[in-house]
Amino acid sequence: MxxxxxxxxxxxxxxxxxxxxxxxxxxxxxxxPSSPSVVSTLDKQFLTAAHQGNLWEITTGKQAQSAATTACVKRAGADFVRDHRVLDAGVAKTANKLGVALPSGQTAAQLRQTAALKSLAGKPAYDAAWLKAQHGAHVQTLALIDKEIASGGNPDVKSLARSARPVVARHARMVEHGTCHA
Missing domain, CATH: 1.20.5 (Single alpha-helices involved in coiled-coils or other helix-helix interfaces)
Incomplete structure:
Protein backbone atom coordinates (compact mmCIF):
# COMPACT_ATOMS: atom_id res chain seq x y z
CA MET A 1 0.00 0.00 0.00
CA PRO A 33 9.49 35.05 -33.23
CA SER A 34 8.08 32.51 -35.61
CA SER A 35 10.70 30.70 -37.62
CA PRO A 36 10.77 31.46 -41.32
CA SER A 37 9.20 28.93 -43.62
CA VAL A 38 11.41 26.18 -44.90
CA VAL A 39 13.30 27.32 -47.98
CA SER A 40 14.79 24.63 -50.21
CA THR A 41 18.03 24.94 -52.13
CA LEU A 42 15.97 25.25 -55.33
CA ASP A 43 13.95 28.10 -53.77
CA LYS A 44 17.15 29.96 -52.85
CA GLN A 45 18.62 29.38 -56.30
CA PHE A 46 15.43 30.66 -57.88
CA LEU A 47 15.37 33.83 -55.76
CA THR A 48 19.05 34.51 -56.49
CA ALA A 49 18.78 33.90 -60.24
CA ALA A 50 15.53 35.86 -60.50
CA HIS A 51 17.09 38.82 -58.69
CA GLN A 52 20.22 38.82 -60.83
CA GLY A 53 18.13 38.37 -63.96
CA ASN A 54 15.93 41.30 -63.00
CA LEU A 55 19.00 43.47 -62.40
CA TRP A 56 20.32 42.54 -65.84
CA GLU A 57 16.97 43.20 -67.51
CA ILE A 58 16.71 46.61 -65.87
CA THR A 59 20.26 47.54 -66.87
CA THR A 60 19.96 46.35 -70.48
CA GLY A 61 16.45 47.77 -70.76
CA LYS A 62 17.73 51.21 -69.78
CA GLN A 63 20.62 50.76 -72.17
CA ALA A 64 18.25 49.88 -75.04
CA GLN A 65 16.26 53.05 -74.51
CA SER A 66 19.30 55.11 -75.46
CA ALA A 67 21.42 52.72 -77.55
CA ALA A 68 18.81 51.12 -79.84
CA THR A 69 18.20 52.40 -83.34
CA THR A 70 14.53 51.33 -83.63
CA ALA A 71 11.49 52.57 -81.75
CA CYS A 72 10.36 49.00 -81.16
CA VAL A 73 13.52 48.01 -79.24
CA LYS A 74 13.46 51.28 -77.28
CA ARG A 75 9.83 50.65 -76.32
CA ALA A 76 10.59 47.02 -75.39
CA GLY A 77 13.50 48.21 -73.25
CA ALA A 78 11.20 50.61 -71.39
CA ASP A 79 8.63 47.85 -70.85
CA PHE A 80 11.32 45.50 -69.54
CA VAL A 81 12.62 48.11 -67.07
CA ARG A 82 9.12 48.77 -65.75
CA ASP A 83 8.13 45.11 -65.47
CA HIS A 84 11.41 43.82 -64.03
CA ARG A 85 11.45 46.52 -61.36
CA VAL A 86 8.06 45.26 -60.21
CA LEU A 87 9.17 41.62 -60.40
CA ASP A 88 12.36 42.36 -58.47
CA ALA A 89 10.44 44.16 -55.74
CA GLY A 90 8.50 40.92 -55.23
CA VAL A 91 11.69 38.87 -55.21
CA ALA A 92 13.33 41.18 -52.66
CA LYS A 93 10.25 41.20 -50.42
CA THR A 94 9.96 37.40 -50.50
CA ALA A 95 13.68 36.85 -49.93
CA ASN A 96 13.63 39.27 -47.00
CA LYS A 97 10.59 37.56 -45.47
CA LEU A 98 12.28 34.16 -45.76
CA GLY A 99 15.72 35.32 -44.62
CA VAL A 100 17.43 34.65 -47.96
CA ALA A 101 20.34 36.97 -48.70
CA LEU A 102 20.41 38.19 -52.30
CA PRO A 103 23.56 39.14 -54.20
CA SER A 104 24.19 42.83 -54.71
CA GLY A 105 24.85 42.63 -58.42
CA GLN A 106 24.71 40.72 -61.66
CA THR A 107 26.77 37.67 -62.54
CA ALA A 108 30.10 38.07 -64.32
CA ALA A 109 28.55 36.61 -67.49
CA GLN A 110 25.73 39.15 -67.37
CA LEU A 111 28.20 42.00 -66.94
CA ARG A 112 30.21 40.77 -69.95
CA GLN A 113 27.04 40.53 -72.03
CA THR A 114 26.00 44.05 -71.03
CA ALA A 115 29.45 45.36 -72.03
CA ALA A 116 29.29 43.54 -75.37
CA LEU A 117 25.90 45.10 -76.08
CA LYS A 118 27.18 48.55 -75.08
CA SER A 119 30.00 48.26 -77.62
CA LEU A 120 27.33 48.13 -80.35
CA ALA A 121 25.37 51.15 -79.08
CA GLY A 122 23.84 53.31 -81.79
CA LYS A 123 24.48 50.77 -84.54
CA PRO A 124 21.81 48.64 -86.25
CA ALA A 125 23.68 45.56 -85.00
CA TYR A 126 22.83 46.64 -81.45
CA ASP A 127 19.11 46.02 -81.92
CA ALA A 128 19.59 42.50 -83.30
CA ALA A 129 22.11 41.59 -80.58
CA TRP A 130 19.86 43.00 -77.84
CA LEU A 131 16.83 41.10 -79.11
CA LYS A 132 18.81 37.86 -79.36
CA ALA A 133 20.24 38.26 -75.84
CA GLN A 134 16.81 39.11 -74.41
CA HIS A 135 15.15 36.14 -76.05
CA GLY A 136 17.76 33.72 -74.73
CA ALA A 137 17.56 35.19 -71.23
CA HIS A 138 13.77 35.01 -71.14
CA VAL A 139 13.68 31.43 -72.41
CA GLN A 140 16.17 30.43 -69.68
CA THR A 141 14.11 32.30 -67.09
CA LEU A 142 10.93 30.52 -68.16
CA ALA A 143 12.70 27.17 -67.66
CA LEU A 144 13.82 28.27 -64.20
CA ILE A 145 10.29 29.45 -63.35
CA ASP A 146 8.76 26.18 -64.53
CA LYS A 147 11.26 24.20 -62.46
CA GLU A 148 10.41 26.23 -59.34
CA ILE A 149 6.68 25.84 -59.92
CA ALA A 150 7.03 22.07 -60.36
CA SER A 151 9.64 21.29 -57.71
CA GLY A 152 10.09 24.26 -55.38
CA GLY A 153 9.44 23.70 -51.71
CA ASN A 154 8.32 27.06 -50.37
CA PRO A 155 4.75 28.17 -51.19
CA ASP A 156 5.70 31.88 -51.20
CA VAL A 157 8.51 31.31 -53.70
CA LYS A 158 6.31 29.09 -55.87
CA SER A 159 3.60 31.78 -55.85
CA LEU A 160 6.19 34.37 -56.87
CA ALA A 161 7.26 32.15 -59.78
CA ARG A 162 3.64 31.63 -60.89
CA SER A 163 2.98 35.38 -60.89
CA ALA A 164 6.19 36.13 -62.83
CA ARG A 165 5.57 33.54 -65.53
CA PRO A 166 3.06 35.48 -67.68
CA VAL A 167 5.25 38.61 -67.63
CA VAL A 168 8.37 36.70 -68.66
CA ALA A 169 6.44 34.78 -71.33
CA ARG A 170 5.11 38.06 -72.76
CA HIS A 171 8.64 39.46 -72.87
CA ALA A 172 9.89 36.33 -74.65
CA ARG A 173 7.18 36.78 -77.30
CA MET A 174 8.14 40.46 -77.69
CA VAL A 175 11.68 39.49 -78.76
CA GLU A 176 11.02 36.11 -80.32
CA HIS A 177 13.37 35.05 -83.14
CA GLY A 178 15.43 38.22 -82.73
CA THR A 179 12.55 40.34 -84.02
CA CYS A 180 10.80 43.02 -82.04
CA HIS A 181 7.09 42.31 -81.60
CA ALA A 182 6.32 45.03 -79.08
Missing amino acids: YTTRSRARFATLCATTLCVTGALSLPALASA
Missing part, protein backbone atom coordinates in the same frame (compact mmCIF):
# COMPACT_ATOMS: atom_id res chain seq x y z
CA TYR A 2 2.87 2.36 0.82
CA THR A 3 4.32 1.87 -2.65
CA THR A 4 1.02 2.69 -4.34
CA ARG A 5 0.61 5.89 -2.30
CA SER A 6 4.21 6.90 -3.04
CA ARG A 7 3.69 6.39 -6.74
CA ALA A 8 0.43 8.35 -6.66
CA ARG A 9 2.09 11.25 -4.81
CA PHE A 10 5.04 11.16 -7.20
CA ALA A 11 2.71 11.16 -10.23
CA THR A 12 0.70 14.07 -8.79
CA LEU A 13 3.88 16.00 -8.06
CA CYS A 14 5.17 15.39 -11.60
CA ALA A 15 1.87 16.38 -13.18
CA THR A 16 1.73 19.56 -11.10
CA THR A 17 5.33 20.42 -11.97
CA LEU A 18 4.69 19.90 -15.68
CA CYS A 19 1.55 22.05 -15.59
CA VAL A 20 3.27 24.89 -13.74
CA THR A 21 6.35 24.69 -15.95
CA GLY A 22 4.18 24.66 -19.07
CA ALA A 23 2.07 27.58 -17.87
CA LEU A 24 5.16 29.61 -17.09
CA SER A 25 6.66 28.99 -20.50
CA LEU A 26 3.53 29.88 -22.51
CA PRO A 27 4.21 33.66 -22.51
CA ALA A 28 7.76 33.01 -23.71
CA LEU A 29 6.51 30.79 -26.51
CA ALA A 30 3.86 33.31 -27.53
CA SER A 31 6.40 36.12 -27.81
CA ALA A 32 9.07 34.08 -29.58
